[in-house]
Amino acid sequence: MTNQTRYPYENSALPAHERAVDLVSRFTLEEKVESMVQYQPAIDRLGVKAYKHGTEAAHGMAWLGEATTFPQPIGLGCTWNPEIMKEIGSVIGDEARVYYQRNPAINGLTLWAPTVDMERDPRWGRTEEAYGEDPKLTGELTAGLVQGIQGDHPKYFKAVATLKHFIGNNNEINRGSCSASIDPRNMKEYYQAAFKPAFVKGGAHSMMTSYNSVNGTPTILHDDVNKVVKEEWGMNGFIVSDAGDLLGIVNDHHYYDNYKEAVAHSIKAGIDSITDDKDKSCAAIREALAEGLLAESDLDVALINTFRVRFLLGEFDTDEEVPYANTPESKLCAPEHAELSLRAARESIVLLKNENNALPLNKEKLGSVAVIGPLADIVYRDWYSGSLPYKVTPLQGITSKLEGKNVTYSSGNDRIVLQSAASGEELRIAADNGNRLQAAGKGIAGDTFELADWGWGSYTLQSIRNGKLLTSADDANIAANADEAFGWFVKEVFKLDEQEGGQLAIRTWNGKPVVASEGGAGSLVVSEEDGEGANKQSGLFAKKVVSDGIAEAVAAAKSAETAIVFVGNNPLINGKEEIDRPSLDLAASQNELISAVHAANPNTIVVVIGSYPFALNEVNGSIPAVVYLSHAGQELGNAVADVLFGDYSPAGRLNMTWYKSEEQLTDLMDYDIRKGKRTYLYFDGEPLYPFGHGLSYGRFSYSGLEIADRTQGLNGEVQVQLRVTNHSSMKADEVVQLYVRVQGSRVERPLKKLVGFTRIALQPGETKLVQLAVPAEELAIWDVTRDVFCLETAEYTFMAGGSSADVKAEASIAIAGEIIPARNLSLQTRADNYDEYAGVYLDESKEGGSCIRLSGETGWIAFKDIDWSNGAANIEVRAAGGEAGGVITVRSGGESGAVAAILEVRASGEQAWSTVSAKLDGVDASKDLYLELSGSVKLSSFRIH
Secondary structure, eight states: OOSOOSSGGGOTTSOHHHHHHHHHHTSOHHHHHHTTBSEEOOBGGGTBOOEEOOEEOBTBOOSSSBOOOOOOHHHHGGGOOHHHHHHHHHHHHHHHHHHHHHOTTTSOSEEEEEEOOOOOOTTOTTGGGSOOSOHHHHHHHHHHHHHHHHOSOSSOOSOEEEEEEESOOOOOTTTTTOEEOOOHHHIIIIIHHHHHHHHHTTOOOEEEEOSSEETTEEGGGOHHIIIIIIIISOOOSEEEOOTTHHHHHHHTSOOSSSHHHHHHHHHHTTOOBBOSOHHHHHHHHHHHHHTTSSOHHHHHHHHHHHHHHHHHTTTTSOTTTOTTTTOOGGGTTOHHHHHHHHHHHHHHOEEEEEGGGOOSOOTTTOOEEEEESTTTTOOOOOTTOOBOSOOOOHHHHHHHHTTTSEEEEEOOOEEEEEEETTTOOBEEEOTEEEEBEEEOOTTOOOOEEEEEEOSTTEEEEEETTTOOEEEOTTSSBOEEEESSSOSSSOTTOEEEEEOGGGOEEEEOTTSOBEEESGGGTSBEEEOSSOHHHHHTTTOEEEEEEEEOHHHHHHHHHHTSSEEEEEEEOOTTSSSBTTBOOSOSSOOHHHHHHHHHHHHHOSSEEEEEEOSSOOOOHHHHHHOSEEEEEOOOOTTHHHHHHHHHTTSSOOOOOOSSOBOSOGGGSOOTTOOOTTTTTOHHHHOOSOOSBOTTOOBOSSOEEEEEEEEEEEEETTEEEEEEEEEEEEOSSSOEEEEEEEEEEEESOSSOOOSOEEEEEEEEEEOTTOEEEEEEEEEGGGGOEEETTTTEEEOBSEEEEEEEEEETTEEEEEEEEEEOOBOOOOBOTTSOEEGGGOSEEESEEEEEOTTSSEEEEESSSEEEEEEOSBOOTTOOSEEEEEEEEETTOEEEEEEESSTTSEEEEEEEEOOOEEEEEEEEEEEOOOOOTTSOEEEEEEETOEEEEEEEO
């Protein structure tokens, strides 16, 4: 477009911000209101086209049709390779462009990926969607993906990445109404630290807030959206609310009584695009404007942010100017994209155990293999997958690798026929009744189903006749016509409850009884009655086992030289969005299958294909070789075969601690990784597999570790170099991991912390010099006494190795940083800046910030290293008494120390804040200060003078 234009926004030579300001200034107020939602309307008179914010792209374009599919993000996290993440992002951007060109009004270029949430708990149902438990690893990988998605052009973006979900989002239970309690150190050093690189290094231009609250404030309203993301990190794009979340402030959080306040305060807090019901959202905006809760200028700020990004995508410029315009259709599912999918799948594979070099298998010498298990001949997609253009299952990959050899297969699942308990008749799909399940009638054989047991009472039944799954898709009839278990509500899952006498009661995904209508002679239907009432209506069945799956698997294993058992999860069952995992274990039936196969054939290998870590205690204790990979997309089978048979040396490394049991974890809602001993950073127990773990067919040594201190406060860096040698006869990748341990800190520091890593390829016998630069800010802590990051004067030990538990070289240096001064409690001190606590959690103070409140009957917060030179005669606290009031007891020296003051706080309501004061008597200047709470009192701040 030339500079001879009617309006400044049409002039492509002007900066995008200027153009957005000019364009938005020409909208009518009603056009502004209508443009605040996800589906922005066309404004023909100004040449504005209809546009949609938000296209899912977690590991490939989703929900639009066929697209190149990469491993789940949890698997991509195991690559430890930011460079391949950038390549993957570029492919996603290319394929997004193809879909955008097909329908720009529906297929937008603002992509909802990556998910950056910290995974401090592997029970989270959405563990598959993010990159692990460490902020450094997650930050580098997501920064790479963002760079690839957005492209390298100096002016235009290929697409724009929307980071999910800010912040403290690592549970599904009550996610729309719960509140995570996160203190300043956890927030700054852990949860926000993961997001920062994708903005500062990756240049992300969009972000989504999470459903939950943090410290009582819905994140959609959180101060840090503006203060940290937009201002401190310089994010120059737009913020979008998660689907349904803006109205959820009223409906779920009950934070406001009406939508007008919800939209007004959310927009002011930084929400630029609303993903919610358009009519209700726009009506609420109009009300807020009419009542002065919201100004037109507030809409201007938001719209300038969204339209600036649209200008940067080249939407308003000619195809000749925009390098990503007219992306060829051939880019969609291109052969080179498939090759990248294969590379990514290979790089993600983690060799967990390899006793006596059980792997790799020798395909030249191996004569027969039994491929066994419920995940052996299938490739699953998850909720955020696209339609796979093709699928290579493990069985197919292994068969191709062993061309001409004897490969046998058994799923290990039983095949069954269902019978009516009342009549004894077998159930069958009747051709004259569509695909509904009917009683077969006297003398007619029933349909056979393969029964897959996913654990915790969840089953799928696949018809042998037509290959379809049973489903209650219409919530009324049962039919065998589903291609896969898939959907927001997974209606292909059935609960089979054993009754007395071996009979079965069958329930649907949502607990509704399945009954045979018309006295057992008609269709199986979903009953509206519950429990016993339904069972009396022909609601009981018998299960006749036609073939024993484990027996078949054992026979296959006995007849083969090696057995390979594929187990894991279905990504849509027992753990997904809105459903946290019931356990860390494999399904009991899978453990039973593994044990039986191993007893039949000691040369058994187990491959776990899963969306999250598992407690593989039995497997790890007995099986010689164990391999893990996520649901890895279209090339899964080829990738795992390459690793099993030694055509590729595995170098995937775990991005999460694999615990032995959920008993090693605290409550799912415990977001304090320090106090709760969460993640490798603070976990002091014995894991099943440590963070960063992963074996190789190579054999590596580390030598010559040298450290150079180039820090200048928070500026500069520490430079680390070392040499790594591959002593094996095979080309292999090694992931060099650099950790730091700090001694001499004012506060408890992590046991070790990842500060650098790189994935390198080494030829047999090759030595490489590895150089890692550690920014000084990554060695810093958040100083709660001054609300700043601080590089402390301390001893820093740098440890390099193949995992967090495999240190091969280390060296220490003393860094001259800061000595954190003693606390000055004569200044107003926020209660959440405590040094230690017990029995309390963080909630919201409507006066601003957070407050302390009790989680039980009593609790306390402690403050250490205090400068008493400003006096200790009086204490003033800012408190609210709640419904019943309470007491704040000031103690010196400990939770049972001498009482220095007692402050009574009257009942005043949840947010009726007042100042309460008392004289101090007996404060020991050599000891710490404890504030003990009882009753319904809440404390936001205090001051001593």
